[in-house]
Amino acid sequence: xxxxxxxxxxxxxxxxxxxxxxxxxxxxxxxxxxxxxxxxxxxxxxxxxxxxxxxxxxxxxxxxxxxxxxxxxxxxxxxxxxxxxxxxxxxxxxxxxxxxxxxxxxxxxxxxxxxxxxxxxxxxxxxxxxxxxxxxxxxxxxxxxxxxxxxxxxxxxxxxxxxxxxxxxxxxxxxxxxxxxxxxxxxxxxxxxxxxxxxxxxxxxxxxxxxxxxxxxxxxxxxxxxxxxxxxxxxxxxxxxxxxxxxxxxxxxxxxxxxxxxxxxxxxxxxxxxxxxxxxxxxxxxxxxxxxxxxxxxxxxxxxxxxxxxxxxxxxxxxxxxxxxxxxxxxxxxxxxxxxxxxxxxxxxxxxxxxxxxxxxxxxxxxxxxxxxxxxxxxxxxxxxxxxxxxxxxxxxxxxxxxxxxxxxxxxxxxxxxxxxxxxxxxxxxxxxxxxxx
Amino acid sequence: xxxxxxxxxxxxxxxxxxxxxxxxxxxxxxxxxxxxxxxxxxxxxxxxxxxxxxxxxxxxxxxxxxxxxxxxxxxxxxxxxxxxxxxxxxxxxxxxxxxxxxxxxxxxxxxxxxxxxxxxxxxxxxxxxxxxxxxxxxxxxxxxxxxxxxxxxxxxxxxxxxxxxxxxxxxxxxxxxxxxxxxxxxxxxxxxxxxxxxxxxxxxxxxxxxxxxxxxxxxxxxxxxxxxxxxxxxxxxxxxxxxxxxxxxxxxxxxxxxxxxxxxx
Numbered sequence: 001x002x003x004x005x006x007x008x009x010x011x012x013x014x015x016x017x018x019x020x021x022x023x024x025x026x027x028x029x030x031x032x033x034x035x036x037x038x039x040x041x042x043x044x045x046x047x048x049x050x051x052x053x054x055x056x057x058x059x060x061x062x063x064x065x066x067x068x069x070x071x072x073x074x075x076x077x078x079x080x081x082x083x084x085x086x087x088x089x090x091x092x093x094x095x096x097x098x099x100x101x102x103x104x105x106x107x108x109x110x111x112x113x114x115x116x117x118x119x120x121x122x123x124x125x126x127x128x129x130x131x132x133x134x135x136x137x138x139x140x141x142x143x144x145x146x147x148x149x150x151x152x153x154x155x156x157x158x159x160x161x162x163x164x165x166x167x168x169x170x171x172x173x174x175x176x177x178x179x180x181x182x183x184x185x186x187x188x189x190x191x192x193x194x195x196x197x198x199x200x201x202x203x204x205x206x207x208x209x210x211x212x213x214x215x216x217x218x219x220x221x222x223x224x225x226x227x228x229x230x231x232x233x234x235x236x237x238x239x240x241x242x243x244x245x246x247x248x249x250x251x252x253x254x255x256x257x258x259x260x261x262x263x264x265x266x267x268x269x270x271x272x273x274x275x276x277x278x279x280x281x282x283x284x285x286x287x288x289x290x291x292x293x294x295x296x297x298x299x300x301x302x303x304x305x306x307x308x309x310x311x312x313x314x315x316x317x318x319x320x321x322x323x324x325x326x327x328x329x330x331x332x333x334x335x336x337x338x339x340x341x342x343x344x345x346x347x348x349x350x351x352x353x354x355x356x357x358x359x360x361x362x363x364x365x366x367x368x369x370x371x372x373x374x375x376x377x378x379x380x381x382x383x384x385x386x387x388x389x390x391x392x393x394x395x396x397x398x399x400x401x402x403x404x405x406x407x408x409x410x411x412x413x414x415x416x417x418x419x420x421x422x423x424x425x426x427x428x429x430x431x432x433x434x435x436x437x438x
Numbered sequence: 439x440x441x442x443x444x445x446x447x448x449x450x451x452x453x454x455x456x457x458x459x460x461x462x463x464x465x466x467x468x469x470x471x472x473x474x475x476x477x478x479x480x481x482x483x484x485x486x487x488x489x490x491x492x493x494x495x496x497x498x499x500x501x502x503x504x505x506x507x508x509x510x511x512x513x514x515x516x517x518x519x520x521x522x523x524x525x526x527x528x529x530x531x532x533x534x535x536x537x538x539x540x541x542x543x544x545x546x547x548x549x550x551x552x553x554x555x556x557x558x559x560x561x562x563x564x565x566x567x568x569x570x571x572x573x574x575x576x577x578x579x580x581x582x583x584x585x586x587x588x589x590x591x592x593x594x595x596x597x598x599x600x601x602x603x604x605x606x607x608x609x610x611x612x613x614x615x616x617x618x619x620x621x622x623x624x625x626x627x628x629x630x631x632x633x634x635x636x637x638x639x640x641x642x643x644x645x646x647x648x649x650x651x652x653x654x655x656x657x658x659x660x661x662x663x664x665x666x667x668x669x670x671x672x673x674x675x676x677x678x679x680x681x682x683x684x685x686x687x688x689x690x691x692x693x694x695x696x697x698x699x700x701x702x703x
Contacts, residue, residue, distance in 0.1 A: 008667065009667055012667055016671050054619050055617060055618045056616065057615040057618075059582070063582050066700060067686045068672070068677070069682070071682040071688075074672070113664075120587045120588065121585050121586055278679075374557070374559070378558070382560050385560075391559040
């Protein structure tokens, strides 16, 4: 049942409830706003809106404004423009055949809500997606209109993330990127086969096509920007995507290979992994569907391990085939992927931290990017000690099995089974602890 | 040797300058009580301890010495100055360590060597200063997300807080960027400080009488429609099957909850 005339609070309830399963929450990677010291970025926003923004700026590192009871960071007002959808994807609570109340925001309502939430410091900006209530370009045009009016009429300089509706034309994508900081097209499922099975109206090629279009436009703008920097305007925070984990039978090997390829081919800033939440149960929305796996709850540990592995791909120079392979297609649920890799390569350890190069240091469990850099800096003039390593941020309870240094015996002689037992589940994966420095 | 100062940054930097001039580093540094502080004319940023009226550097001498110390720190690098001021504003009783750290860096034979000393964590005071500075920045980051502003009858957006560190000065630039031409203020109810900006000029930090806060308590105003919407939004986006209150508490410690409307009731 559709209702246009509905209280704003009721609309918010429906349209935020329908958007909450999208994992994206980051606001980093874009920097502009009133009084911004990032001159070029400020110019780029001016080129978009024709005016210096009167309220709102983006923080280079992103800001969390609250955390939900499930421990997820809230930094954006994450809502659907409309939950009317003609697609019938099995895993989605908004699927066409679901018996839910349907509604849409007006552009005015969304502009007002974003500005008022922003003023009160509840959010960093807006994340806007939508059900596909009409032709893709028409839906995308509505989302773009919200972003355009926020920029031009409300003078909003905060963060805007727009979802690209599958099938949107290149022209409309270019227009969306003019006003938004980030664009994203969700792949949702890792293979075309699964997409055909669970979301038959979606088309993997169209989704990839949208990503490619964004990558091409980014490149074009970069080229053009070299000649006329003031016109350099297109989604400065790049693009991201999301994969649902556990709704289809693909293993971690397939998922990580795909992520790797996406980072390489389309220069994605992030791939988000969203543990599949079984739908069709009381309080969860959606419909029980025999095509979906019958699992008791979302595979949160698997999701966490994938995020850790993804981190290793992006910042630790790991390749996906070093972490998973056709013979070992799943990440170890009990160990973080770096420790699991180290235990499978005991011959490469212990690493002499006084002499090892940066790449080798990065591979030691317990040494992160920051601590590896600090080690390089300190050892130019100092003999490293266990106490100093701790001060440099090394997690010694993990590193002690994998490093050697003068005067420190550590526990490198322990056998693999012993170390595995000690370090298993020691990183609190069930708690979804921070990803850094593992 | 024990030294006292009036709790102001100027007072602290004057002590640093004295250590640089005499080559004597105090074994202990303490902040003194309000009566003495008032004489300097600058509000203290800290809750004071009671221990009489010791000898202090104050007035023009304080100003002169503190400027000289700050200049010397900046001549090492802006980062060195920032490390010291942030460590001092962390509100931890680590003045002696900051002085040791600063004396070593200022005494370095060259700027490049000073830069090496800056991050030499094998030198304990350096480790203590950098850790305190990091804690200070962490509190700043948290506040930037967790401050909650309410519109007041004066046309300002006002937030109240009780930060662990003296974080208000560090909020000036990011909040000015955020709010642009909108007037705003942040009240530190623990230290009775207010950082305010009328949207046109620069943000200004001042102290206030706790019995007469400069901005009306937002509770006295009509219920805020958007605050109610935010509370609704916060509850709706929770995913029940991912519930993890322990993690939330870890990421958003209880001490911030008092001022968060989404966690009331």
